[in-house]
Amino acid sequence: MHDKHSPAVDCCERAMPGIRGLAPYEPGRPISDIEREYGVSNIIKLASNESPLGPAPGALEAARAALDDIAMYPDGNAFALKQALAARHGVDAEYITLGNGSNDVLDLIARVFLGPGRNAVFSRHAFAVYPLVTVAAGAQVREAAPVAADGDMPYGHDTRAMAEAIDDKTGVVFIANPNNPTGTWLTADALRELFDRIPRHTVIVLDEAYCEYVDDARYPDGSSWLAQYPNLIVTRTFSKAWGLAGLRVGYSVCAPQIADLLNRVRQPFNVNLVAQAAALASLDDAAHMRRAVALNNSEREKLCAGLHALGLHYLPSAANFVCVQVPDSPRVYEALLHAGIIVRPVDGYGLPGFLRVTVGLPEHNQRLLAALEKVLA
Ligand SMILES: Cc1ncc(COP(=O)(O)O)c(C=O)c1O
Structure with missing residues (x-):
């Protein structure tokens, strides 16, 4: 054209x-x-x-102060931010991988685990970035039929349909909980039932971009399940409840062996200096x-x-x-x-x-x- x-x-x-x-x-x-x-x-x-x-006032202050240092590269390993996130999730810092927004982490995952001959499974009305990163990596999309329009969680993830869509070529299963754009969500029981049907050689991505908003005892914190599901990657973001969308900071929590693979394709300075400072300060004002x-x-x-x-x-x-x-x-x-x-x-x-x-x-x-x-x- x-x-x-x-x-x-x-x-x-x-x-x-x-x-x-x-x-x-x-x-x-x-x-x-x-x-x-x-x-x-x-x-x-x-x-x-x-x-x-x-953002929290302290986060803004930290971002402004960090401007004084922008002639320098940021800490490529984001030591302080990773330590703070690790403490928040009760894991070691090697479990944390930072991204330029959680979209960046989704892309890293696709580049590591998807490619020609593989497919990614997700629900029909799931977050738009899943098909983008899947196809960009050269893999196939396998869309699972959603919950019916008259179901409890209309158009949301149908975990049985998702489990049935998985085959031996499935590299990644993407699950947004809650999902965008439907706003629907899955309980701990429903998720476990699905996770138990996912082979250990397939990566489970549990995208918790909106987790902070969910106010229901049946909603799980996926990052506490890593011991049971070593193939699980939980993604989080500072773009929503933490109010830092413009600075682009997201991260994943997963087994260090997986994080090590993600780090091999991560750009060395993918989270900038101002963003690291603001994200770190925002954690101090939960x-x-x-x-x-x-x-x-x-x-x-x-x-x-x-x-x-x-x-x-x-x-x-x-x-x-x-x-x-x-x-x-x-x-x-x-x-x-x-x-x-x-x-x-x-x-x-x-x-x-x-x-x-x-x-x-x-x-x-x-x-x-x-x-x-x-x-x-
Ligand atoms: C479900 C879901 N996951 C991930 C993201 C990515 O957000 P960010 O890249 O800003 O962290 C979004 C943004 O809208 C989203 O809706």
């Missing part, structure tokens, strides 16, 4: 076949784009599951994170009640977003943009007719509900 201004670039024909078939990840639209295109101001972005409370979670969970309840009052159907969510079904979703999405509210269509996730909305501050959620009421009238 080239026009008269760009030369024919023949080498593109030789890009690896899987890559040529990929569609790039579509992020939520940035505020500046909507300002330019729609001529609106006072925009709120409820499109990328960021924390409306932002109370800020807990406030963000408490606010999210009470606002999520109010938002759902408001959606229900508008006669809208939404998926039960344990995370910081809600997937809501609206009539003529492209029109509603556009109308919300004109009203200065950015949400996320999820057609690309196989959920046409749904919009994913991030839970914002109380005034954001009220503005969203009022705009929806007007649009739907």
